[in-house]
Amino acid sequence: MTEPLVPHAARASLLRRYWPLLALCALISAIVAVGSLGSEQMQVTMTEMLIRLIVVVGIYLFIGNSGILSFGHIGFMCIGAYAAAWATVDPAWKQMMLTGLPDFLQQNQYGFLPAVAGGGLLAGLVALILGTAIMRLSGIAGSIATFAFLAIVNSVYSNWESVTAGTSSIIGVPNVVGPWVAWAFAIGALVLAFAFQVSRWGIMLRASRDDEVAAKSSAIGVVKVRLIAFVVSAVIAGVAGALYGHFLGILTADTFYLGMTFVTLAMLVVGGIGSLTGAVTGVLVVTLVVELLRHLEAGVPIAGSTVHLPQGSQEIGLGIVMALIMVFRPTGLTRSREVPWPFTRRARRRKMEVAPAR
Amino acid sequence: MLEINDIHVTYGRLRALKGVSLSVRQGEIVCLIGPNGAGKSTTLAAVAGGVVPHRGTIVLDGKPLAAGRPEQTARLGLSLVPEGRHVFGTLTVAENLRVATYMRRDRAAVAADYERVLNLFPRLKERIGSPGGRLSGGEQQMLVIARALLTRPRLLLVDEPSLGLAPKIVDQVYEILLAARKAEGLTLLINEQSSHRILKHADRVYVIRNGHIRLHDDAAKLADGEAIKRAYFGFGDEPAAADEPEEEAA
Numbered sequence: 001m002t003e004p005l006v007p008h009a010a011r012a013s014l015l016r017r018y019w020p021l022l023a024l025c026a027l028i029s030a031i032v033a034v035g036s037l038g039s040e041q042m043q044v045t046m047t048e049m050l051i052r053l054i055v056v057v058g059i060y061l062f063i064g065n066s067g068i069l070s071f072g073h074i075g076f077m078c079i080g081a082y083a084a085a086w087a088t089v090d091p092a093w094k095q096m097m098l099t100g101l102p103d104f105l106q107q108n109q110y111g112f113l114p115a116v117a118g119g120g121l122l123a124g125l126v127a128l129i130l131g132t133a134i135m136r137l138s139g140i141a142g143s144i145a146t147f148a149f150l151a152i153v154n155s156v157y158s159n160w161e162s163v164t165a166g167t168s169s170i171i172g173v174p175n176v177v178g179p180w181v182a183w184a185f186a187i188g189a190l191v192l193a194f195a196f197q198v199s200r201w202g203i204m205l206r207a208s209r210d211d212e213v214a215a216k217s218s219a220i221g222v223v224k225v226r227l228i229a230f231v232v233s234a235v236i237a238g239v240a241g242a243l244y245g246h247f248l249g250i251l252t253a254d255t256f257y258l259g260m261t262f263v264t265l266a267m268l269v270v271g272g273i274g275s276l277t278g279a280v281t282g283v284l285v286v287t288l289v290v291e292l293l294r295h296l297e298a299g300v301p302i303a304g305s306t307v308h309l310p311q312g313s314q315e316i317g318l319g320i321v322m323a324l325i326m327v328f329r330p331t332g333l334t335r336s337r338e339v340p341w342p343f344t345r346r347a348r349r350r351k352m353e354v355a356p357a358r
Numbered sequence: 359m360l361e362i363n364d365i366h367v368t369y370g371r372l373r374a375l376k377g378v379s380l381s382v383r384q385g386e387i388v389c390l391i392g393p394n395g396a397g398k399s400t401t402l403a404a405v406a407g408g409v410v411p412h413r414g415t416i417v418l419d420g421k422p423l424a425a426g427r428p429e430q431t432a433r434l435g436l437s438l439v440p441e442g443r444h445v446f447g448t449l450t451v452a453e454n455l456r457v458a459t460y461m462r463r464d465r466a467a468v469a470a471d472y473e474r475v476l477n478l479f480p481r482l483k484e485r486i487g488s489p490g491g492r493l494s495g496g497e498q499q500m501l502v503i504a505r506a507l508l509t510r511p512r513l514l515l516v517d518e519p520s521l522g523l524a525p526k527i528v529d530q531v532y533e534i535l536l537a538a539r540k541a542e543g544l545t546l547l548i549n550e551q552s553s554h555r556i557l558k559h560a561d562r563v564y565v566i567r568n569g570h571i572r573l574h575d576d577a578a579k580l581a582d583g584e585a586i587k588r589a590y591f592g593f594g595d596e597p598a599a600a601d602e603p604e605e606e607a608a
Contacts, residue, residue: 200460207446207457210490214444214502217406219432219461219509274448 020338021194024280025187028053031284032183043179045291050182051244053283055260056267057189058236060279062229063268064336065202067209068138070230071261072130072146073237075153078256079126080119080238081245082157082164085173087115088246093172100162112176116185116242123238124231131230135223138212150261157253170251177247185243189236193276196232201225270325272332277339285333286318293317359384359545360405360436360513365414367400374400375411376569382513387539387546389556389577392566393590398549399441401566402515405547406438407431418513433461437511441518441549443498447491451482454490454501458508467510475507478538496527500534507538514538516548520555532559553586565589 015022028050035046059073086094086101087110094106110118134145157164164170196202208215208222215222245251263286271282299308309317325333360382367375375397382388392398403409405416407428416423423431428438446454455475459468476483479500485493490501499519506514516535520528536559539546550556557563557577565573565586573580573589580586587593 200457203449203453203457204460207449207454210446210448211444213408213440214446214505215457216408216428217432217438217440218458218505219429220457221429221461 016341017198018194019341020275020277021190023339024190024277028183028186028190028280032179036179045287047177047179047182047247049283049287050179050186051177051240051247052264052267052287053186053280054182054189054240054243055237056264056279056283057186057193057276058233058240059264060233060268060273060276061193061196061236062233064274064276064279065197065205065209065229066226068226069143069265070146071143071265072149072153073233074256074261074264075150076123076127076234076237077241077244077260078153078157078253080123080241081251081256082119082170082241083122083238084115084119084242085170085245085251087118088112088174089170089172097165098163098170100160112174112246116239116246119242120235120239123241124235127231127234128227131227131234135226135230150257154253154257157256164253167252170245171249173245173249173251175246175249177243182243182247185239189240190276190280192232192236193279196229197276201228205229266322270322270332272334272336274331274336275334275338278332278334278336281333286322289318289321290314359419360547361415361417362401362405363415363417365401365404365411365416367397367404367409367411374569375404377414378566378569378571379414380564380571380574382545382547385543385545386561387548387559388562388564389548389550389553389560390564390566391550391553391556391586391590392572393551396566397569398551398566399517402438402517402547402549405431406436406515408438429461432509432511435510435512436515437506437509437513438515439502439506439517439519441521443495443502443522445490445493445498445501447489449490450487451490451493451501452486455482455505455508458505462510464510468508471508471510474541475504478507478534478541479504495523496530499523499527499531503531503534503538507542511544513545513547516546518549518551520550520552528555553583553590557581557583557586567592 032046032050035042055073055077059070062068062073063070086098086105089109091107091109094101098106130149134142137145159166197206204215204220205225207218208220208225212222241256244255248255267282267286268279269282270286271280272278293309293314296309297311297314299306329335362378362380364377364379365375366373366377378397378401380388380390380401390398390401400409404411405423407423407426407430410425416425418434418436423434432438446457449457455472459472462468481497482500482504485497490498493501503516503519519531519535523531532555535546535548538544548556548560553563557580560577563573563575563577563580563586564571567590572592573585575585
């Protein structure tokens, strides 16, 4: 996908070029390896975190590279989750409850991996149709259109009784996603997002984010590259949804609505919207803060008595932490940069970045 | 090579161009000068496909250009260097240049072009790994021109290359444009606000004011600057006819 760089820039070796990806994969793997030794509760928390990581990486792939805020990706997650559940739930239950499903889904039961693939594909297909319509919109108009899409998905999936079981949830989704399954998909998402951002499509998209007019006069088909990123990121979100369904074991449309949209976008913004490192950092930091507050809410023993924070301090605390981060680091914890190459001497790095301008 | 026939452009109620015609022949340097708000940038944007004229035609090499499709126009060998140094701020200089070649089909020629263009801009070579946004104003203007050259244009449209630059840097920019023209066999259509520098280099000059072409002649015949001054400021021409009705629309 990428061609060799020019001689002057070629000093950046292959290892150095892929360094941010390697560092992030190593970090995630280390966390999972340590966490898998922990308690049952820890495993569950970690699995959920990894699934969120996949969603946030998917959202980043579009928002970070295109500069267009999307509120609609949790809608793709919803689509992926339901599609996968349609495939894996016991046919007897489906025939009773989901009478509107097409025969090939209703009569059969498929394996986990084909189901996940199907979830990703359906999300991608919907993104292709939606994206064709809205990718020429820039700025807030595009964002509102994606928000409208989220609302539509929620209302369809909450009310289409014969296919989604409406407000009574889909139950009996096989509970097969644990930390290592989620880890494998998370690594896959990281690789895909990184490969995209260093590919020519990624560079063209970031060019259009920086300056749309100049991108068009450089012969870049802005709408096309946006659409590619939109579809790929929707596929990732759809896969994450499929995993989430097979992690929870039960599906309700409201799982994939404003709450999830807010948390995932907050993670991305806190970490730094413009870099893959930012997406990962945001997920880790927000999860850590939430878990810490949850612990304190449940109570910690201090000097013989149990002290605990009042109910609701989890949400308030998270809000305060995020506000503080935004005040002191408006471009996110990572300042939207990738993990720096550790072997450049500081002085040289400084010189490269701020060589005196004439 | 390029024929603009009687194009009209409006922005809402504001009539920016009221019938502009001009032509550029192969190999020429044509300069379009005029004061702020005269319609210079609009004219170039219309040619590049960024704005859609509601009347008139733009013909490149005998074929009408599709209006409003800037990326396709660019692929026909017509490249706009937009006003105000539109670099891709977060991309490195190398990426800024590379990105302009991604839609080209002649992949084999790209590497050679890349080297050649960089040799025209030694300063960019030094800063190849810096983000475009960290460059100085002059360097950014160079980068934008270099990037435009890499789309392999036959006709380069340059919108106010001197805007906001120190005179010394402007001279460098023009040197580069002329060198690039010589090296690449380019045809140039340049917008400027001031005339004295461009008269040295241009073959022909158009003066635009208030959406109309007011003067058109060979640069050599305009060398004393008097005719340009009259057209530019509107001294002594149809005093009321052209200037009043549209001002309040703004």
